[in-house]
Amino acid sequence: MPADGAPAPPPSPPAEAAARAEEMQAAGAEAARRREREADLEERIRFRQELAAKRAAEVQAEEEKLREVQVVYGGVLALKNTRSHRLLSGTNFRYFHQHGSGQNQVVAADQEDGYTHWRVMPRSGQRWELVKDVPVANGDVIRLLNMRTKLNLHSHKGPKSPLSGNNEVSNFGEEYGSMDPNDNWILNTGGAGTWHMGTTVKILHAPHQAELLSDSRQGNSTFGHDEVYCRMPPAQKKEAQEDVVGGVPFVGEWMAKPVSGGGKNVGFDRWIALFEEQGDERSKYQQIHADGANGPKEISIYCPSNPVVSVSDLDYNLVSEGKCLALNLQSPHFEASLTLNCEPNNDKKKSRSSKDKEEQEETSQEPDEV
Numbered sequence: 001m002p003a004d005g006a007p008a009p010p011p012s013p014p015a016e017a018a019a020r021a022e023e024m025q026a027a028g029a030e031a032a033r034r035r036e037r038e039a040d041l042e043e044r045i046r047f048r049q050e051l052a053a054k055r056a057a058e059v060q061a062e063e064e065k066l067r068e069v070q071v072v073y074g075g076v077l078a079l080k081n082t083r084s085h086r087l088l089s090g091t092n093f094r095y096f097h098q099h100g101s102g103q104n105q106v107v108a109a110d111q112e113d114g115y116t117h118w119r120v121m122p123r124s125g126q127r128w129e130l131v132k133d134v135p136v137a138n139g140d141v142i143r144l145l146n147m148r149t150k151l152n153l154h155s156h157k158g159p160k161s162p163l164s165g166n167n168e169v170s171n172f173g174e175e176y177g178s179m180d181p182n183d184n185w186i187l188n189t190g191g192a193g194t195w196h197m198g199t200t201v202k203i204l205h206a207p208h209q210a211e212l213l214s215d216s217r218q219g220n221s222t223f224g225h226d227e228v229y230c231r232m233p234p235a236q237k238k239e240a241q242e243d244v245v246g247g248v249p250f251v252g253e254w255m256a257k258p259v260s261g262g263g264k265n266v267g268f269d270r271w272i273a274l275f276e277e278q279g280d281e282r283s284k285y286q287q288i289h290a291d292g293a294n295g296p297k298e299i300s301i302y303c304p305s306n307p308v309v310s311v312s313d314l315d316y317n318l319v320s321e322g323k324c325l326a327l328n329l330q331s332p333h334f335e336a337s338l339t340l341n342c343e344p345n346n347d348k349k350k351s352r353s354s355k356d357k358e359e360q361e362e363t364s365q366e367p368d369e370v
Contacts, residue, residue: 066198070135071120071256074128076147078116081108081214082200082253086226087116088214090146090153090171097221101159103170104149107225108214114148117259121145121152123206124178138189141206143178146171152183155205155212161229162221167210169228181207200253205230212254 071077079088086108093105109116121143122131136142144153154172161168173183184206189195203212210230217227324342 063198066258067196069197069258071195071197072133072135073120073122073131073142074133076117076119076259077197077256078112078259079118079144079203079254080257081226082255084108084214084216084226086110086214087112088118088153088228088254089113089116089225090149090151091115091223092149093223095159095162095168095170095221097162099160100162101156101168101170101172103154103168103172104151105222106153106169106171106228107222108228109225112260115146117147118144118153119147121178123184124180136187136195138187138192138194140187140195141184142187143183144185152178152180153185154180154183155208155210155230156182157208157210161227163217163219163227164215164229166213167205167208167230167232169212169230185212195256197256197258200255203254209233 080086081088087110089107089109091105091107094100094102095105096102120136122128123141123143145151146153149171151171152173153169155167155169157167159168159170160166173180182205186204186206186209187195188202188204189199190201192199195201204210205212208230210232212228213231214226214228218224219227322341323339325340327338327340
């Protein structure tokens with residue numbers, strides 16, 4: 001035996017050969033396992049590619065089938081922004097920024113719910129019976145009624161959007177019929193005859209020809225959602241000639257998609273019944289406003305720095321109460337409203353005249369004093 005601390009003797013030739021053979025065998029086994037892993041990975045990649053191709057073909061077939069479905073008046077749909085893939089959504093939150101209207105906000109949201117469902121309605125003042133289930137065509141003037149808030153998609157030229165400073169878009173107006181022209185929108189299908197699901201369209205605000213847009217601007221004013229606004233056409237707003245303003249790309253196309261769980265006729269029968277009950281009264285209201293220059297009016301004056309004045313036909317409910325003029329004053333510091341009652345209520349007049357007549361008869365029946 002070697003003494004302590006003495007170097008070990010070199011291995012004998014047979015032991016060295018056995019060690020080398022063992023190393024080569026381990027290396028060969030590792031190479032075989034590596035080839036198996038690579039083959040398994042290639043198989044998984046091929047399977048995923050085939051699955052993705054199959055899914056893409058199914059999606060394409062679904063989209064082609066979807067494009068055969070026409071959008072009709074009375075139908076319920078969701079509007080998806082084609083770039084952000086977010087959905088046009090009403091809210092129960094009001095605009096609270098300095099130059100806002102105080103009306104309900106409209107944003108672009110990720111999640112689909114009742115706030116992202118809109119019913120396609122005829123233009124303000126038009127009876128639904130004339131267009132129910134009729135396909136919506138290129139150039140039609142429509143309204144969009146939110147299924148959760150029961151308010152119309154609305155815009156106006158005075159109040160500004162909170163982040164971009166363009167025309168504000170809000171959720172406002174009546175559920176069962178609207179007489180407000182600011183609820184009207186023009187559909188642009190890009191030349192196609194009728195509006196189909198899955199096709200891109202542009203939506204323009206009818207009174208001002210401003211385009212409905214959304215972009216990636218988010219902030220506290222929109223509660224973390226994308227801002228939705230209307231931008232004036234290039235002839236009226238220089239910034240509209242640019243594709244990008246402030247480094248943020250503008251988005252101007254929307255795609256109609258079916259809502260989850262259908263919903264074409266959700267609540268429509270109830271809407272029809274209530275509308276029919278008010279049909280005669282509304283026809284009288286339309287006769288009152290047949291002459292656009294005369295009739296009951298609403299005047300709104302907004303004074304941030306340069307006064308903005310708008311004149312519109314007076315709301316149906318106010319006219320039915322005998323009002324003939326409404327004056328609204330608004331500034332960043334105060335709001336005030338004044339309504340003028342031009343005609344006494346007929347029922348009150350009738351009851352008052354009947355009461356006077358009864359009192360007169362009682363007086364005539366009293367015996368003469370002796």
